[in-house]
Amino acid sequence: MKINFGWRVWLLIIVLLLSILAIRPNFFGSGVVVKSVDKDSSIYTAGLRTNEIITSINGQGIKNQQDYARVIDSLFPNNFTGDVKLEIKTKSNDYVFLSNETPRITVENVPKTKIQTGLDLRGGARALVKADVSLTDDKLQDLVETSRNRFNVYGLSDINVRGVTDLSGNKFMLIEVAGASPQDLTNLIGQQGKFTATIGNTTVFDSDRGDIKDVCKNNAQCAGIRSCTPSQDGSGYICSFQFAVYLSPEAAKKHADITRDLGIDDTGQYLSQKIYLYVDEKEVNSLLIGASLRGQETTEISVQGSGSGKTQQEALTAAQQDMNTLQTILKTGSLPYKLEIVKLDTISPTLGGDFVYLILEAGALSIIVVAIIVFARYRKIKESLALLLTSFSEIVIILGIAALLKWNLDLPSIAGILATIGTGVDQQIVILDEAKKNKLLSIAERLKRALFIIMSSYFTALVSLLPLYWAGAGLFKGFAFTTIIGITAGVLITRPAFAEMIRRVEG
């Protein structure tokens, strides 16, 4: 048999294959993915980084999280002291090192597909936070960065913080944390971040006292990368940054009093004591103090630091990141407004698991029932099968696009997929009927007529979904997005392909 489907069907097949590639189903994948690595740990020094897939430890195969926990427990029993030689194999590398503690990393099972599920299917906590004053876009961005930084200090991984704006221009911060308890989240948001800095054992700055008035950010005049030079040992580059911090007069005086009696270090450039920075009483950084600042009562101090890397670009990025982190740390607690949790949801993962199952069941049953009705009406097995196949490929394409865009599939998105299948079936019925009636016209003409009805339905559906994109602080973006993707893929790819199949069957 000659394989000649016509380009429309080929297009569908290609898009379908690409979608499957994007979803990358990996049912036999084994190992654990490293989700986070503690930077001060021996395993970090050995070179292991996030996103590597661990396949074996000391010769024992690691297939999943349970394996990992079992092997680590046997290597590091309770009350264990001493060093263990660890030989960790990942998909890309081998790491051999000595460790006196369990590796400070978090791991997860290798995901079965590239599809990311939303919080309501995975379990976790979500808070919508509003400031008691109206924020500009810049201020909202600041708030988001400051908060993200604080959460990092707490070691909360897998956290999603973003600013959202609703239809009436209200600005919110949306925080989603997988696996965190709502209490953690409430505590974190409820209390303003507290920033303190000490020299020796004395507190110099305390955000509760309003010591830090402002931190220069995104303003080239008082903050930025000042120089990039090859490092002295020739192994790479070092970029240095500098930004200004504005203090209250009281804080300036305190700083002068404390530094007045300090000595100078060996290099002659810095004071003998460092300044330590704390967020919520956890140490986050330490800085050298320039010798010239000793005993100076100044309300504007300059914070300097550097980032290094193998290439100049790498060093530049590292310096920018470090500067950003420091700026947001120093800003913590200097937010001039109160935050209020206006919506707090926690979703149990048990609900999530059952939901997925039920929704699959609902979807499968619906498609079967629809297929039975279509078969009963047309009594043609080929057409009914083509319809089933097209509906099914539509789901795969939506999931593929979602995986490609790293879109989190949540419940509203799934409702959107169900809605899309519904309209998709409807439009295929239009094609079937237009193709069958009025045999005096050419099949091409008949299909053209079907297309007119389909495009009309498409545009009315499209415009009616657009407002949803902004309404309700974007909580229904998922629904709007998947439905729009679905119906668009429908009119561009699956409908033409279905028409082609029918043309070949009827023609």
Added chain:
Amino acid sequence: MEQEHHKHGKEDWYDKIHLYLLIIPIVFFVFSLVFLGTFQAKNGDLIYKDVSLTGGTTISVFDSKVNIDSVKTEVLKQFPDALIREISNVRTGDQQGFILETKADVKDIQPALEKILGYKLTQSNSSVEFAGSSLSSGFYKQLRLAVIIAFLLMAAVVFIIFRTFVPSFTIVLCAFADIVMTLTVVDLLGINVSLAGVIAFLMLIGYSVDTDILLTTRVIRRDEGSINLRVWESFKTGITMTLTAIAAVGVSLIVIYNYSDTLRQIFTILLIGLGFDILNTWVTNASIIKWYAEWKGLHK
């Protein structure tokens, strides 16, 4: 031939009564408008709103053993507005837990419920949703606005497609009638509409114009066959479309009925809306478009 049969048999009948048939949707429509007007005057809004639109707390507790009736009695003593419903597995009918809804703040209801249950509510045994009242009413206003904007945009597209007043206006009118009648039934059933429910009304806009567009295109943009035949052929296609949609939504509704309030409400509202869509497309729209086509002399 089947088509010939219709031409001489049922078609005469349809010619005589199609305008009288309009009485049915008109009665429904007028009743709905009067009902919704009274409802609005009495309740200050077009729908009963649940806590997701008024602000409050929803707690789902997954506990297959707890005596829900006794929990209900205890909770009602302290929170008289609370609503408690069982969650159960649709296949086995086994209790899986319950859902509690109240306007109370999560800070008040959660400790009280924990005391009644005798254990802490954690992420592994419960889901908690809380929304402040100002946010929720803000969401509601925005979603209502979104529905209105969506409707207007849809109307604009319909007018651009057909470029003639009566057919375009009829499609918009039918979509409007679908929504108004569905709202009335939702109110009569005493459903407390949630955020997701408002979205279902939005989905209804898209679903309901589909068949109207099909009918109008076939009647006024084609020239083969009598008008009655064009209406009848459209009906055969359209009713298959609506029936498959009803079947799919109905099956989904049965599967998730006792499980997810969100999806149950979306599917219930869609089901009611699709039912009215049959009436409004094949009686309201069909009668008006037939009258219009004959008046304009669009038939052979």
